[in-house]
Amino acid sequence: FNNSEVSVVFVLGGPGSGKGTQCSKLVKEYDFVHLSAGDLLRAEQARPNSEFGELIAKYIREGLIVPQEITLKLLENAIKENYGKGSTRFLIDGFPRKMDQALSFEEQIATSAFTLFFECPEQVMIERIINRGKTSGRTDDNVESLKKRFKTFYETSMPVVDYFDKQGKMVKLSCNKPVDEVYASVKGALSEKLN
Ligand code: UP5
Numbered sequence: 515f516n517n518s519e520v521s522v523v524f525v526l527g528g529p530g531s532g533k534g535t536q537c538s539k540l541v542k543e544y545d546f547v548h549l550s551a552g553d554l555l556r557a558e559q560a561r562p563n564s565e566f567g568e569l570i571a572k573y574i575r576e577g578l579i580v581p582q583e584i585t586l587k588l589l590e591n592a593i594k595e596n597y598g599k600g601s602t603r604f605l606i607d608g609f610p611r612k613m614d615q616a617l618s619f620e621e622q623i624a625t626s627a628f629t630l631f632f633e634c635p636e637q638v639m640i641e642r643i644i645n646r647g648k649t650s651g652r653t654d655d656n657v658e659s660l661k662k663r664f665k666t667f668y669e670t671s672m673p674v675v676d677y678f679d680k681q682g683k684m685v686k687l688s689c690n691k692p693v694d695e696v697y698a699s700v701k702g703a704l705s706e707k708l709n
């Protein structure tokens with residue numbers, strides 16, 4: 515694994531800001547691999563005999579950040595597996611969301627090119643999540659968990675956003691618009707940054 519060959523874009527934003535939705539659209543048009551830290555954690559939690567299953571389930575329900583060692587390992591494995599198949603561009607969705615993760619990832623795996631940050635009014639994000647909760651089956655798509663996710667987002671994850679912002683490696687986009695309009699601004703930001 516040669517980390518100078520990979521480019522990493524972090525995709526951050528509050529719960530329901532549209533990270534997963536926009537990344538799914540991007541991979542259809544660009545040769546990025548989309549890795550959602552939350553999806554990797556949910557898959558690990560569901561894996562039979564996972565030694566971390568119960569711990570992950572509890573942290574997700576409580577809206578807390580799973581200890582970084584677990585998430586870093588899942589991401590590292592997924593990055594290296596895809597790199598082995600020839601992929602070099604990665605959208606890392608919903609990570610890093612705590613300072614220790616940001617520092618460890620860039621030290622141990624790869625430096626990020628930049629971060630896309632989806633800005634959205636809290637009320638809009640709440641409505642989206644409650645609506646999705648009717649069918650998502652996610653244990654954290656309910657009012658109680660959502661309150662905790664927002665608390666973690668403001669207190670623990672925003673410092674990461676500020677950290678990359680100060681480095682000039684941050685693109686902030688408004689996502690309180692229809693999916694296709696957000697996507698147009700995401701594409702605009704990407705094409706500017708990638709060339
Ligand atoms: N929707 C999307 N865009 C829309 C738009 N423009 N207009 C109207 N509707 C729009 O979208 C959410 C919903 O909104 C969907 O129904 C969508 O159709 C609609 P989505 O794209 O899923 O938003 P996303 O930002 O991906 O929301 P998500 O709920 O996935 O965000 P979270 O960051 O809360 O969840 P994640 O899966 O990343 O993390 C879950 C938990 O895992 C965390 O709380 C934490 O406990 C744990 N975790 C860690 O511990 N460590 C990590 O590093 C990462 C996660």
Ligand code: MG
Nearest residue numbers: 533534550552
């Ligand atoms: Mg998501």
